[in-house]
Amino acid sequence: MISSQPHRANNLHPLVIDASVAINLLGTGRPADFLHILGQRVIIEETTYREVDRNPFNGNSGHDSLDHLVSKGLLHLERLSDEGYELFLELTGASSPDDLGDGEAATIAHSTIIGGIPLLDEKKGSRIARERGLTVMSTLDLFRSQRILRAMRRDELADTVYAALIKARMRVPLEHRRWIVDLIGAGRAASCSSLGSPFAGTDT
């Protein structure tokens, strides 16, 4: 979450998505719509792309879906520069517990090199990116961005977010749970295992 500008994507910087975020977007069933509405340059690094590729998505290969987004110019497939790869090695080879998996390390390294904003859903990667001075966003920040909220009807957004919860089992940090439950409704929220305990995080 960006504390200074909550739920607002920064148009000046490209967004670099991690595998976890890419899987959530694919889970919505409307990744192209989302990326189109965002109207920003959204990038996926090759290593991350391959990680998504290894995750068959509900019978459809994530590869096909990402391919489609890339071919439409909505998602940009980029490769780490040599300088970026040095940073990638630093991140993947850091001492425990600061070492990162390949996808997250590539996302952070590429963001650093190109001056982008990494989209990460996991606390470990987010912490390390912040420690390196990066602004970090998450899938939920995208869903709650002003552009999305303005462009999509509430029921439309609710259906889309619900699809990500069911199909991609999108993980939801505690501070977003109340918003999610209000958006999709308590009935549907009860069927989302990724929202955890029905009481967790919804009383704040």
Next chain:
Amino acid sequence: MLNTLHQRDPLEIGDRLRTARSRSGLTQEDASQKLKMARTTLVAIEKGQRRVRADELRRLADLYNVSVNALLRDSAVHADLVPRFRALSHTNESAALEAAQMLNDLVAAEVELEQRVGLLLKTNYPQEYRIQSGDIRTQAEDVALEMRHRLGISISPVVNVVSLLELQVGMRVFIRRLNSSISGLFAYDEELGACMLLNRNHPRERRALSALHEFGHLVSARKAPDMVDLKHDPQSREDRFASCFAISFMMPAVAVRGKFQEMHQESGRFSPRHLILLAHYFNVSEEAMCRRLEELGLILNGMWDSLRDRGFSGKLVRQVMGEQEEQDEVVMPPRLWLLAAEAYHRALFDEGQIAQMLCMNRIEVRTMLDTLDVEGNDDQQSTPSR
């Protein structure tokens, strides 16, 4: 970073690269040709005589399709078990080798998780039983009953064999989809303990018997020379003991006789309906139950074949009883599940790392984590970023 590779032991990195190459099915010659690298350079890197450079590591990792984090991670564990197969003779070699590699990967992952989380495996292995000359079945029946008493379950039905073996005996149990001709793999190592891999493609009842078969190996011949011999006679004395042990453990003769007499006395006969109930009670398939009753002389020999020929199937009944596993259901032994969730909760590993280590896709990892609600009690991402 140059420093990252310079901080690594070249021997260790070289060894991991050699393993990765070997697993990708490439010879040194193949790899060096594809990378347009002198073979002597590759040999030197693999032997740790020369440090791998960043650009070389990138090309090697891409070629071998291996995680760079797995190559560099200081806590990564390498397991080199040679499993004993419980497989049919027509198992193809590549499927067997793939399964053996999977077992090694999973054991390495579990040991690494244990070390990082700080929950080391507690074993409670029985003393090894030396198979005597004489009737194997009788020996297996006696030893199985002794093991049941040792585990405090007397002659009660066993509801969850995997949990019992994992949590009370301290065996490492993994369940993954394998070639259908493989029931399970077993390996024992003084340091890593007793390890088994069961086939997720087989029904739960069959997996339970496979797991107990492997327990039978731990009980009777854990230190016997490990050997992957796909053509070995499945009816070797050692294997027959393990098979009889599994059946006796799951369906102790004394308990089966007791339940059978009870049903017979109540109804004055023993019908297929009783067979279904008895199989349900002992958590086994109708076929396994029927064959056990035949073996104990409680029903006529050939009864199962006759029932099967008449189209008998307990499948429908089991569906009604809600016992059918969903095909896409994630089946994860409890201990590994808890270790992975704890590691994730404590941010020791991220989702991608866990998926890579446990040979799962991310949706499966998320499903596993959801079940334990690992987000429920933490403060993930609550710290605002700049």
